[in-house]
Amino acid sequence: MNHRTLGSVGAVSEVGYGSWQIGSDWGDVSEPEAVAAVEAARDAGIDFFDTADVYGDGRSERILGDVLEDDIAHGDVTVATKAGRRLDPHVADGYSEANLRRFVDRSRENLGVETLDLVQLHCPPTDVYYRPEAFDALATLADEGRIASYGVSVERVEEGLKAIAYPGVESVQLIFNPFRQRPAELFLEEAAARDVGVICRVPLASGLLTGALSRDDEFPESDHRNYNRDGDAFDVGETFAGVPYEAGLDAADALADRADAVADDPTGDELSLAAFSLRWILDHDAVSTVIPGSTTPEHVRANAAVSDRPPLDDDAHEAARAVYDERVREHVHHRW
Template sequence: MKQRDFGRTGWRVGEIGFGAWAIGGSWGDVSEDDAVATLHAALDSGVTFLDTADVYGDGRSERLIARVLRERGDAERPLVATKAGRRLQPHAADGYTLENLERFVDRSLSNLEVETLDLVQLHCPPTEVYDRPEVFGAMDRLVEKGKIRFHGVSVERVDEALRAIRQPGVVSVQIIYNLFRQRPADDFFPAARAANTAVIVRVPLASGLLTGRIDRSTQFASDDHRNFNRHGESFDVGETFSGVPFEAALEAVEALRPLVPGNAGGMAAFALRWILMEDAVSVVIPGGRRAEQARGNAAAGDLAALPAETMAAAREIYDRIVAPHVHARW
C-alpha cells in the first residue's frame, strides 16, 4: 500500500486505513467473529492506521482492536487513533477539563491494553471548545504525562477545522470529505497543507451510499444509525449519508455511476480513489463489517489516477445535485 506523511508527527501511514465505528456499534449487529475477521483482513491488506473511539460500542471497538493486535503477536503494530469527549453527559464545553479527559484517556489505555495512546482526538466537541486554549493545554499535559503521543480533533464543520489548526499542539484533523462533501478541498485543505497538519478523512462512502448498493428498497436495522439518525435525532445529521437527503443522494449516485472505470472494481473503490486524488489527505478510513469489505477498500489505492475530465464531471454533479443541501451547512 502507498504511504503518506502524517503531518508533522514523523509517521508514515498507509493511505487507506480502517474506521472501526461499525464493528463497535450503531451499524446493526456485527458479531465478534465477523469484527475480528474484518480487522485481521484490513491489517493483512496493508492497513497501518486504525481509527476508533471510546464510545463506539461503549469501548467494544477499542477492546476488539486490542484483542486482534494481541492475537497477531509480533506482527508490525499499526498506529491506533482513538477519540475522547463524547462520554460527557451532557456533552457540553464545560466538561472538557483535564480531569475528565484524563479519565477518558485512562479508560482507553485499559481498553487498548497499551501504556501510551498513539493519537487521541477530541470527538466532535461543541464549537466553543475550539476557542478554549485551556482544553488543548489539557491535552498537551497528557502528552507530557506520557499517556498520549499526539493529539488532534475530529470536527463536524470546516470552520471548526480552521479554528482547530490554530492550536499549536493539534497535529491532525479528522473531517468528512467525499463525493458528497467537497467543501474541505476549497476551504480547509490549503490551510492544512500550510500548517503541515495531518488530515484524516472519515465517512468516505457516505454511510454506504457511495458503494452504489443502496436503493429506495434498502432496509436498515433499528440499531443502525442509517435508520435512527436520518434527521439528526441522535447526533449530527451530517454523520449519516453525509447529511444529504436520501432521495437527492440516490439521484447523485446514479449520475456518478457512468464515471466509474470498468476496472475500478465498483463504485466504492472509485469513491476512495477520488478522495486520494487530494494530496492534503493523509489517510482515508473506510469502515467495514465483513472481511471482504476491508480487503476491497484497501485495494482501492492501487487504481490509476482519475483523469481530469472525470474529476470535473464529479464536481459538476456535486454542484448541481448535492451542494445545495450541504455546502453551506458544513
C-alpha cells in the same frame, strides 16, 4: 499499500480502517465478524486504525486491542482513538483536564497500552475550539506520556480551521468525499501549509457511494441510517454525509453514469463507485489517510486495493464536481 505522513504521528497507510461499525450504530455485528474484518485489514496492508471510546461503549477499542496486540506491541500499527462524547451532557465545560484524563486512561486500558498513539477530541461543541485550556489539557497528557499525539475530529470546516491554529494539533479528522467537497476549497490547503495530517471519515457516505443501496432498503433499528436521518441522535452530517437519502441515491446514480465509474480503468479492473470515491479522496495530496469501515472482509480488501490504483483523470474529477454542484451542494455545502 502506499503510505503518507500524518502530522508528527508518522507514516500511515493511506487507506486506513474506520472501526465505528464493529462497535455500534450499524446493526448487530458479532465479535467473530469484527475480528475477521480487522484481520482482513491487516492482511491487506492497512496499518492505521481509527476508533473511539463510545463505539459500543469501548467494544471497538477492546477488539482492536485484542486482535492487534502483537502489532501494537511491536509498533507496526497506529491506533487513533477519540475522547469527549462520553460526557453527559455533552457540553464545552466538560472538556476539562480531569475528564480528558479519565477518558484517556479508560482508552489506554481498553487498548492495552501505556501510551495512546493519537487522541482526537470527538466532535466537541464549537465553543471548545475557542478554549485554549482544552488543548493545554491534551498537551499535559502528552507530557505525562499518556498520549503521544493529539488532534481533533470536527463536524464543520470552520472548526477544523480554528483547531489547526493550535500548534500542538497534529491531525484533523473530517468528512470528505464526492458528496462533501467543501474541505477542498480552503481547509486542505491550510492543513498542508501547517503540516497537519488529514483523516477523512464517512468516505462512502454511509453506503450511498457504494452504489449498493436502494429505495427499498430497510435498516435495523440499531443502525444510525435508520434512527439518525434527521439528526435525532447526533449530527445529521454523519449519516449519509448529510444528504437526504432519496437525493443521495439519485446523485450516486448520476455520478456512476457521468464518471463512468463502472467502466474498466487503466489497470484493466472494473472501477466500482466505491473505488472511484476513495480514489477521488486520495487524489487530494493533503489527505493523509481515508478510513472506510466495513465488516465484510471482501469489501475491506477492495477498499485497501484502491491505494494501488492510478489517480482519476481530469474528466472524472470534473464529473464529480458537476454532480456535486447539480445534486448535492444545496443540501450540505452551507452547513458543514
